[in-house]
Amino acid sequence: MSVRTLPVTRGGIGESVPRVDAVPKAKGTFLFASDLWAEDMLWGFTVRSPHPHARIRSIDVSGALAHPGVRAVLLAGDVPGRKTYGLEFADQPVLAWDRVRYAGEPVAIGAAEDPETARRAGERIVVDYEVLPAVTDMAQALRADAPRVHDFGNVLRHVHIVHGDPDAPADVWVEGYYETAVQDQAPLGPEAGLAIPAPDGGVDLYVATQWLHVDRQQIAPCLGLPAHKVRLHLAGVGGAFGAREDLSMQIHASLLALRTGRPVKIAYGREESFLGHVHRHPARIWMRHGARRDGTLVCVRARILVDGGAYASSSAAVIGNASTFACGPYEVPNALVDGTAVYTHNPPCGAMRGFGAVQVCFAHEAQMDRLARALGRDPVELRLRNALRTSSVLPTGQVVRGSAPVAAVIRRCAALPLPPEAPPAGRGDPRAYPGGCGNVSRGERLRRGVGFAVGYKNIAYSEGFDDASAARVRLRADAAGPIAEVRSAAAEVGQGIHTILAQIARTELGVERVAILPPDTGVGSAGSTSASRQTMMSGGAVQAACAAVREALFARVRRSLARPRGELRLAGGLVLLDGEPVGPIAAFLDEPVEAERVYHHRPTRPLDARGQGEPHAAFAFAAERAVVEVDEELGLVRVVQIAAAQDVGRALHPQSVQGQIEGGTAQGLGLALMEELQLRDGRIRNASFTDYLIPTIADMPPVVSALVEEPEPGAPYGAKGVGEPATIVATAAIVAALRDATGRELNRVPVRPDDLAGLAPPVAPVAPPPPPPQGSGPEPVPWAHGLATGQHELLQEPAHEGAGEDPRPWERTRGGTGS
Amino acid sequence: MRVRVRVNGAWRTAEVWPGASLLALLRDALGLCGSKNACEQGECGSCSVWLDGELVCACLVLAAQADGREVRTVEGLTTGEDLHPVQRAFVEAGAVQCGFCTPGFVVAVVDLLSRDPDPDEPRIREALSGNLCRCTGYQKILDAVRLAASKLGGSSP
Secondary structure, three states: OOOOOOOOOOOOOOOOOOOOOHHHHHHOOOOEHHHOOOOOOEEEEEEEOOOOOEEEEEEEOHHHHOOOOEEEEEOHHHOOOOOEEOOOOOOEEOOOOOEEOOOOOEEEEEEEOOHHHHHHHHHOOEEEEEEOOOOOOOOHHHOOOOOOOOOOOOEEEEEEEEEOOOOOOOOEEEEEEEEEOOEOOOOOOOOEEEEEEOOOOOEEEEEOOOOHHHHHHHHHHHHOOOHHHEEEEEOEOOOOOOOOOOOOOHHHHHHHHHHHOOOEEEEOOHHHHHHHOOEEOOEEEEEEEEEOOOOOEEEEEEEEEEEEEOOOOOHHHHHHHHHHOOOOOEOOOEEEEEEEEEEOOOOOEOOOOOOOHHHHHHHHHHHHHHHHHHHOOOHHHHHHHHEOOOOOEOOOOOEOOOOOOHHHHHHHHHHOOOOOOOOOOOOOOHHHOOOHHHOOOOOOOEEEEEEEEEEEEEEOOOOOOOOEEEEEEEEEEEOOEEEEEEEEOOOOOOOOHHHHHHHHHHHHHOOOOEEEOOOEOOOOOOOOOOOOOHHHHHHHHHHHHHHHHHHHHHHHHHHHOOOOOOOEEEEOOEEEEOOEEEEEHHHHOOOOEEEEEEEEOOOOEOOOOOOOOEOOOEEEEEEEEEEEEEEOOOOEEEEEEEEEEEEOOOOOOHHHHHHHHHHHHHHHHHHHHOOOOOEEOOEEOOOOOOOOOOOOOOOOOOEEEEEEOOOOOOOHHHOOOOOOHHHHHHHHHHHHHHHHHHOOOOOEEOOOHHHHOOOOOOOOOOOOOOOOOOOOOOOOOOOOOOOOHHHHHHHHOOOOOOOOOOOOHHHOOOOOOOO | OEEEEEEOOEEEEEEOOOOOEHHHHHHHHOOOOOOOOOOOOOOOOOOEEEEOOEEEEHHHOEOHHHOOOEEEOHHHOOOOOOOOHHHHHHHHHOOOOOOOOHHHHHHHHHHHHHHOOOOOHHHHHHHOOOOOOOOOOOHHHHHHHHHHHHHOOOOOO
């Protein structure tokens, strides 16, 4: 009997293969945006407003222009096209003209021969401001007598959700007030890019961004150029986490390059980075939970206020998320949620990992613990009793159709082993006590606490947005055999999408050599690298394009076969007919095979006036258990262990999935314990890594993770996005553990040593929750709410050959919202 | 002003502004961009290099201070396609995500293992607490250090 070895394709999905970009990154040869250089390049600089609200009386640029080495200074009047831009509403000036609305707003730009000359030239630009009264408190912004940030008022968006009977009686009620601070994404790579003027009058911009096409959609009108003359290329991205969803230096560098006719690089330093990108919204949340004696949730009432800052950015979508996720991953038959995003004269807030779900998770999980205490029930059991599952109805009326293994996630997390007890005081390594390398304690007044949190997040864009991603795949052969080239505009920001796309191409086409071509706007939009969406969306596009390539190749193969019937497969570089090799793939590639496909997720529907609809495409769930030790005297904390269980659908690259859980947990730990962008009167007071603290290796505990794999129906390979859920639950779990250790209320993050040592009382609301505003904001939620600008470009593209042949309904060709 | 520095074994000369840092000299004047510029105030370790064999943040050293001295950067760890065992461990352990902090971490780990070939976990955490990473949560970086130590002959698993 002969044993036949089936050909296999190495490096496909499910394997933790080395990242495609790991070697150059480890060697230091991978070029990030801030590393770019061009012959004859100028250095751009930006002059920013020091005032949160002021009228610009005049700007004197003569001193800067007289400075040797300065080649250009531009003001708002020099913007040839549209004067404003924005992701959802074009409300943000490229350069401020009559007034500035936040401290840090760009007022003038320039270019000089070297960075030092650029810095000095910026200091020689004199702006005469008439300082105006500013509103820098989110509740004050809703008062009728508050200064108006924009002519249409200070309501950015209001979301009102009514579900069941919000007056339903319950046996037990608990009530709480919660605050979360401004968090910064703090990617290690500062904003940077290089704009090179092109002979056709256009510009080539090499930039670190999360979505090339939506950048172009905003840049081109401001430059007064057609889209095809503005070509964006992805430069190396040093982390993003939402900070690169909005534009920073893109239009400025392009304007300067077009004006001077020379390449212009703009690279922010760390201080300017803090000023030059949006932040996580600070939130104030009032919540009331009612339950039956047996622990069954009856009703949740929530009032949410978030500060959007001076410009819209993605605040409308963030408050949409905060409102629709306010009740947590639980079955809540009756709910009333009012969420408001307001304009203030603070720096704009927008996307950051977790996108509105982080703030409400901190609140709803504290409420679940309060409820457990009031009922005398185990907090984990209480969560299990109310856990969402497939077919559950959400407060928006949306039925959960995909996988929802919430109970499995909770059980797996709770079952992970606990860490050993702390060594007795004075017996352990000082580095193992709170304060660590600071060597401040021998563990004399140590209290251990355990906390638990569950949360969830939408995958991909919501509320009727026709979210899509295009990809082109070309299969060809050279002397070394077959090779697949994948062309996608998906931004690799560190999360590993390029490696995932290569794995998918290997699995689908049976070849091991895959080239990921550099992302640019020469191919269709891939949508944003955000909302944990690229694995599903661009993964789906590459899978579909590979399937089309495969079918075309099979047609070729069948024409060459004497017996063309039977099942054809590709594996290990071979074409197989009913499992038997019929020849190498390369033998059928005298001509390359190429296909482009666009992937769409299931259609979603916007919310109506009562907050009812089908806003989200898919959900991912996570639970974390935190073990902490608190030094009661010093108020210092050591997080001992994080146990994490996450609903991932299917892990396409397990090592990267763990990496996302661990890294996401670190950012949640940061918000729980140290990260706060401090604002006073609208000004950022700690715009540096000396003063804005992010977790170091000494702060991070071991993270023990369990992957719950219940495939998502309809998603490629059943995989869900994995980037955000850990960030959402980590903050809530750690603070729950701190409450368990200290017995204190701790209703604001980040928790400070004063809070833990009992020197500061819990924060109290300065006033009762503001009443819901009249109307929903300056613009009702449009049919394609949420980053609709990206949709325009997709709609303008010609239809692709063969698109829409796939019978799967979520891969519709284009157009329409499916509502 | 003119400075002359021996970088990765070769003497290099450059004209720089007197206030320029060693990091600016390396990146902007000499084109050695492996040392990164994430904070430029000595908080993040992304620009870690050796100055006369001592681990420093290049952003905190003036270019003028390096005049006549020996600088070794991440680019000097290997030649051509080779990977240093620490770099290989970072790749294998999944310790690289966005990669902006990676060269600085690699330099700091090479420095640690040269002084302590078999560091325990508290020692690793202490030695690397001056290097910030925003992506990984550090767990896979710890794995990489242990993997590199074992490959280099220490006894850690």
